[in-house]
Structure formats: structure tokens, C-alpha cells
Amino acid sequence: MRAYNKTLIKALLWLGISFSCTQALGAADAPSEALSADVPNPPVVTIATGDWQPYVDSNMPDFGPMGMVIRTAFARAGYDVVFSVYPWTRNAQFVANGERDAMMPYYCSDERAVQFLCSDPIVAGEQVFFYRADMPFEWKKVDDLKNYTIGATLGYFYGQPFEDAERDGRLSVKRVADDHANLRLLMRGFIDLYPQDRAVGYGMVRAVLPKEDWSKIVHHPRPLHSKSLHVLFSRATGQGEALREIFNRELSAMRDSGELDTLLEPIYADQQAVRGGKPETPQ
Known part of the structure; x- marks a missing residue:
């Protein structure tokens, strides 16, 4: 019986020491946690x-x-x-x-x-007209575009003269939601002109078309805006x-x-x- 009591006492003492150490370690860790919590995230x-x-x-x-x-x-x-x-x-x-x-x-x-x-x-940025290389194309003013079918993208702004002519029905403009769709429509001949930022247009040509078709799409040097x-x-x-x-x-x-x-x-x-x-x- 005495041996059992000694064993029990030792176990209780060990648990008490372990609990005290854990508390001490927790207290030691607390300042670093508080410091890290004080560091604000950037806005x-x-x-x-x-x-x-x-x-x-x-x-x-x-x-x-x-x-x-x-x-x-x-x-x-x-x-x-x-x-x-x-x-x-x-x-x-x-x-x-x-x-x-x-x-x-x-x-x-x-x-x-x-x-x-x-x-x-x-x-x-410079918006230009992209067109097929096998189609002769020249223009100087917006009214020169009235005989062409123009593909445009929803939500895009193409300069006030173009926007006014589209709104007044002086231009034939078909707007779609996707830029790449316009490039494919141009390549297949469903539209004649596609206004786009010059750098973006050539990025699309490179990304969407096979390399053998790159030379089939060109841009007119006169900027739309x-x-x-x-x-x-x-x-x-x-x-x-x-x-x-x-x-x-x-x-x-x-x-x-x-x-x-x-x-x-x-x-x-x-x-x-x-x-x-x-x-x-x-x-």
C-alpha cells in the first residue's frame, strides 16, 4: 500500500511540474505572439x-x-x-x-x-483598323467607313466621332463580347474592319492565329484615335x-x-x- 502511495505521489508531483513548465513556456511565448499580432497588414x-x-x-x-x-x-x-x-x-x-x-x-x-x-x-495607346491584307483599304474620315462592316467589342470606346456615327446609324457596326471572336470573324471575312489598340491587335494575331496566317492581317497606319x-x-x-x-x-x-x-x-x-x-x- 505504501509503495502504491509513493508511486501516486510521484506521479502527481510530475504532473504538477509539467503543468508549471507549460505555463512558463506559454508565458514566455505570449510576448512574441502579442508582437506579431501588433504588426499591421498593409492596406x-x-x-x-x-x-x-x-x-x-x-x-x-x-x-x-x-x-x-x-x-x-x-x-x-x-x-x-x-x-x-x-x-x-x-x-x-x-x-x-x-x-x-x-x-x-x-x-x-x-x-x-x-x-x-x-x-x-x-x-x-493607339487604336487602328485591322483588316485582311487581300482587301484594299484606305480611309481619312469616319464617313469613309460607311461601306464596310465593322466588328467592335461591347464596352469599348472608339473615339467620339466613331461613337457618334455608330449611334446615328451612319456606320455598320456589329458589337460582340469577345475580342478574339472579332479577330476570327475578320479572318473568315464576316467583317471587313476591326478597330483595336495596335499592340493588343498584334498580340491577338500572335496568340489566336497560326503562324502561317500572321501576314494575312495588317493594320492601317492612320489611327482611329x-x-x-x-x-x-x-x-x-x-x-x-x-x-x-x-x-x-x-x-x-x-x-x-x-x-x-x-x-x-x-x-x-x-x-x-x-x-x-x-x-x-x-x-
């Missing part, structure tokens, strides 16, 4: 976008050259950036009602400048003005240092691959 900027290669590519870690510029600019101000991909028309809805902080890349039309807060220009691409910030979130100011400040520093040009250089690689030679850059 997040939520940006709605869509695949628009070569400017934006959701398959790339930083969402392509434009995504890299935006992420770099905000990172230097202590912000994380989260991109979400939606159809272009839904992007505008999300940003207008404050569900997202901003959207990119967009032209800053007069209408958009009223609804959103436009950043400083990031890169010059030349406008810069921007980040459009929400007026509904209450922080759009502040975010725009931060982004513009960091973007200006990147432009002055030459870093912006370096980050945007891959935009013109597709045109160079398709056509050869040095790619044209919009002025």
Missing part, C-alpha cells in the same frame, strides 16, 4: 481588370506590364494590390458603386472623367482621391527614373514578332 487596393494582352495578362504573376507598373507604384507607398478579372462592363459597375477601388486599363473619355477619377497617363491608358479610381469609396494622388506621385517618380519605360517595353514585343523589325511606339 489593400482592389482593382478590377480584364485580360487585354499584352497590357494585362491574368496568367502572369503581376498581371502583365500594366499590372507590374501599378503593383510597383503602390508597393512603394506601402500598399498591396489585388486584381480581379471581370467583363469590361461589370468592371465599371463594380468601381462606380464602390465595390472595387479602381479599374484598369481604360481611356479617360469625357464621360468617364465625370463618373470616375482618372490617373495620370501611364502609356500611350490616340489616347493614353489610365487607372480609373472610384468616387464612391471615399478614398479615391487619396489613392489617385499616391499612384500619380509614384508613377511620376518611375517615369523620371526611366523605370516606367523599362516595365512597359514588353508591350511591343508581339508586333515585332509578327511583323519583324523595330515596333512602332505611339507618340
Whole structure:
């Protein structure tokens, strides 16, 4: 009986020591846990976008050259950036009602400048007409386009003269939801002209068409319109003005240092691959 009591006492003493050690270790760990809990997570900027290669590519870690510029600019101000991909028309809805902080890349039309807060220009964009190489095509003014069937994309802005002519019925325009569909319609002869940003158009040619067909699609050198691409910030979130100011400040520093040009250089690689030679850059 005495042996049993001794064994029981030893066991109870061991449990007491173990419990005390555990408490001590827990107390020692507590300050480090408190310290880690005190480290704030960086604020997040939520940006709605869509695949628009070569400017934006959701398959790339930083969402392509434009995504890299935006992420770099905000990172230097202590912000994380989260991109979400939606159809272009839904992007505008999300940003207008404050569900997202901003959207990119967009032209800053007069209408958009009223609804959103436009950043400083990031890169010059130039919309041109793509057409089949076996079809003679010249144009100088919008009215010269009335005898052609034009494929356009829902949610895109093609310059005010084009938009007015489409609305007034002076142009034959068929809008679809998908850029790649327009390129295929052009290749098959279902449409005559396809207006698109020049860099994007050649990116699509390279991605969608077999290499033997690359030379069958060309662009007219006269731009339909030349406008810069921007980040459009929400007026509904209450922080759009502040975010725009931060982004513009960091973007200006990147432009002055030459870093912006370096980050945007891959935009013109597709045109160079398709056509050869040095790619044209919009002025």
C-alpha cells in the first residue's frame, strides 16, 4: 500500500511540474505572439481588370506590364494590390458603386472623367483598323467607313466621332463580347474592319492565329484615335482621391527614373514578332 502511495505521489508531483513548465513556456511565448499580432497588414487596393494582352495578362504573376507598373507604384507607398478579372462592363459597375477601388486599363473619355477619377497617363495607346491584307483599304474620315462592316467589342470606346456615327446609324457596326471572336470573324471575312489598340491587335494575331496566317492581317497606319491608358479610381469609396494622388506621385517618380519605360517595353514585343523589325511606339 505504501509503495502504491509513493508511486501516486510521484506521479502527481510530475504532473504538477509539467503543468508549471507549460505555463512558463506559454508565458514566455505570449510576448512574441502579442508582437506579431501588433504588426499591421498593409492596406489593400482592389482593382478590377480584364485580360487585354499584352497590357494585362491574368496568367502572369503581376498581371502583365500594366499590372507590374501599378503593383510597383503602390508597393512603394506601402500598399498591396489585388486584381480581379471581370467583363469590361461589370468592371465599371463594380468601381462606380464602390465595390472595387479602381479599374484598369481604360481611356479617360469625357464621360468617364465625370463618373470616375482618372490617373495620370501611364502609356500611350493607339487604336487602328485591322483588316485582311487581300482587301484594299484606305480611309481619312469616319464617313469613309460607311461601306464596310465593322466588328467592335461591347464596352469599348472608339473615339467620339466613331461613337457618334455608330449611334446615328451612319456606320455598320456589329458589337460582340469577345475580342478574339472579332479577330476570327475578320479572318473568315464576316467583317471587313476591326478597330483595336495596335499592340493588343498584334498580340491577338500572335496568340489566336497560326503562324502561317500572321501576314494575312495588317493594320492601317492612320489611327482611329490616340489616347493614353489610365487607372480609373472610384468616387464612391471615399478614398479615391487619396489613392489617385499616391499612384500619380509614384508613377511620376518611375517615369523620371526611366523605370516606367523599362516595365512597359514588353508591350511591343508581339508586333515585332509578327511583323519583324523595330515596333512602332505611339507618340
